[in-house]
Structures are given as structure tokens and as C-alpha cells.
Amino acid sequence: MPELPEVETVRRGLATRLVGRAIQGVSTSGVALRKPTVCALEDMEGWVVTGLRRHAKILFLDLEREGQTRVLSAHLGMTGTFRFAESGDPVLPHTHMTLHVEGFEVRFRDPRRFGWLTLYPVGEAATDAAGYGPDCLSDAFTQEHFRTQLTGSKAPVKAFLLDQAKQAGIGNIYACEALYRARVSPRRKACNVPAGKVEPLYHAIRDVLQESIDMGGTTLNDYVDTLGDPGTFIDWLDVFQREGQPCQGCQATVKRIVQSGRSTFYCSNCQR
DNA sequence: ATGATCTCCTGAGCGC
DNA sequence: TGCGCTCAGGAGATCA
Numbered sequence: 001m002p003e004l005p006e007v008e009t010v011r012r013g014l015a016t017r018l019v020g021r022a023i024q025g026v027s028t029s030g031v032a033l034r035k036p037t038v039c040a041l042e043d044m045e046g047w048v049v050t051g052l053r054r055h056a057k058i059l060f061l062d063l064e065r066e067g068q069t070r071v072l073s074a075h076l077g078m079t080g081t082f083r084f085a086e087s088g089d090p091v092l093p094h095t096h097m098t099l100h101v102e103g104f105e106v107r108f109r110d111p112r113r114f115g116w117l118t119l120y121p122v123g124e125a126a127t128d129a130a131g132y133g134p135d136c137l138s139d140a141f142t143q144e145h146f147r148t149q150l151t152g153s154k155a156p157v158k159a160f161l162l163d164q165a166k167q168a169g170i171g172n173i174y175a176c177e178a179l180y181r182a183r184v185s186p187r188r189k190a191c192n193v194p195a196g197k198v199e200p201l202y203h204a205i206r207d208v209l210q211e212s213i214d215m216g217g218t219t220l221n222d223y224v225d226t227l228g229d230p231g232t233f234i235d236w237l238d239v240f241q242r243e244g245q246p247c248q249g250c251q252a253t254v255k256r257i258v259q260s261g262r263s264t265f266y267c268s269n270c271q272r
Numbered sequence: 273a274t275g276a277t278c279t280c281c282t283g284a285g286c287g288c
Numbered sequence: 289t290g291c292g293c294t295c296a297g298g299a300g301a302t303c304a
Binding site: 002003034035057075076077078112114115162164171172220221261262263 | 295296297298299300
């Protein structure tokens with residue numbers, strides 16, 4: 001499941017081969033994704049990719065043509081992938097968009113269709129991240145911002161971390177891992193996180209995300225990068241999907257509970 | 273207003 | 289062997 005580190009890995013991969021290239025053609029499946037696009041994706045034909053940006057889990061493809069600009073936003077949802085391909089490669093099922101570029105193709109595939117592709121009109125900015133808080137790895141995500149948001153929320157701290165409006169980019173994996181690293185119980189209300197644990201939790205979030213990027217992200221089931229390679233951060237997960245296994249710190253058994261309908265993995269002995 | 277729950281979707285895994 | 293059930297969760301919509 002792509003979270004910030006996986007999307008950043010995809011962004012870097014796409015940037016290496018796509019920036020400066022003209023989109024010569026666009027093929028689509030016609031199947032509806034999570035959100036409808038504003039303009040037809042085919043309208044990207046003839047536009048040049050000038051850059052790839054990311055805010056949290058959203059990718060932005062900047063396009064330019066004859067002095068004008070526009071943007072394509074993309075979200076990978078649960079099972080979305082961007083892959084480089086040769087024109088003769090077999091097209092896998094659930095391939096929803098293919099960008100034809102000189103010498104190769106870029107294909108967006110998403111079996112469960114939780115992702116989206118939105119092409120905005122010429123000159124318009126993308127609004128996908130309008131309700132989002134600062135990206136967790138950006139300078140805007142300060143310790144002060146985090147403290148203010150945290151102390152103002154009565155939600156369980158695990159649910160708080162997943163709230164993209166508070167700070168954006170954390171998904172289920174890294175919420176569990178950051179809480180474990182900071183030794184904070186996921187069941188504790190955000191506003192009741194001990195004062196002395198706020199800074200450790202802030203740094204745990206930043207560290208775990210950055211370390212995962214360095215490892216190419218985490219692959220549980222579906223995620224692969226633009227070359228089809230899985231991320232290897234799974235080997236460094238302390239608690240996620242480790243129910244029943246001993247905690248690395250105290251040898252107690254890692255537990256799994258459900259919060260807001262999602263699995264939370266933690267050590268009830270270490271995390272208080 | 274805020275937090276909790278539901279919904280969308282497909283494929284993997286499991287039990288009978 | 290094969291069918292049907294459950295589960296996975298990002299995030300917008302809806303409910304409490």
C-alpha cells in the first residue's frame with residue numbers, strides 16, 4: 001500500500017526518464033477510477049513533462065506546451081503502480097492509462113481502482129491536496145505544528161496520525177512503526193500523549209519515513225517501483241504485520257487490535 | 273464540530 | 289477441486 005515513501009520512490013523513478021519528454025500519445029481503459037478526471041487524459045498528447053512533484057501520497061506531473069502549463073495529479077490508492085514498459089510488452093489487466101513517449105511507455109495500473117488520475121485544465125492548479133496538512137517530510141511540518149495539532153485532538157493518536165488534514169503522508173504502516181519507535185500506545189488520545197513523548201514521536205515519524213525512502217519503500221503485497229522492483233523496508237519493520245511475534249525490545253508478544261476499522265500492531269508492554 | 277463508520281474495489285488466503 | 293466467505297485500507301461521504 002503506497003504511503004509517502006513509496007510514492008516518493010515512484011516520483012523519483014518517473015522523474016529520471018520522463019522529465020523533458022513529450023507525450024506523443026495517451027491510451028486509457030475508459031474504466032472509472034476513484035475520482036473522475038476533469039479533462040480527458042488524452043488531452044496530454046503533445047505536452048512536455050517539465051517536472052514531478054509530490055505532496056504526501058499525491059503525485060503531480062507538471063506539463064508545458066507553447067508557454068502554457070497544466071498538471072496531472074495521480075494517487076496510487078491501494079494497488080496503483082506506475083511502470084516503465086516497452087511498446088511491445090503485454091498490457092496487463094487493469095492498466096488504466098499508458099503514456100506513449102519516444103522510446104518507451106509509462107503505464108498506470110490499479111486493479112482495485114482506489115487511485116485516481118486527474119488532468120486539470122490549462123493554467124489551473126491541482127486542488128487535490130487542498131484539505132491536506134503539511135507533508136510530513138517538508139519544512140512546513142514543524143515540531144510546533146505537530147504539537148499544536150496533537151494537543152488539539154481527542155482522537156486516538158493512531159487515528160490522528162492517519163488524518164491527512166493534520167499532517168499528510170502517514171499511512172497504516174508508518175503510523176504503527178512511528179508509535180512503536182516513540183513507545184507511545186496507539187490507544188492513547190492524541191491530546192494525552194505525554195509532553196516528553198511529543199518530540200520523540202515527531203522525530204520517529206520523520207525518521208521512519210526517510211529510512212523507508214532510502215530502502216525504496218515497503219512492499220507487503222502489491223507495491224513495486226517504476227522498474228517493477230519491490231521495496232525492502234519490510235525487513236526493518238518492528239511491529240507491522242508481526243502479530244504474535246516477540247517485540248524486539250522486551251520480547252513480549254506484538255498485538256493486533258482494530259482501530260477505526262484498521263489493523264494496529266503494537267507492543268502493549270513497551271508502548272504506554 | 274469532531275470522531276466513528278461505511279463505501280468503493282479486486283485478489284489472496286482460508287475453510288469446508 | 290472449487291466455491292464462497294473474509295480481509296486488506298486510502299480517503300471521501302455519511303452517520304452519531
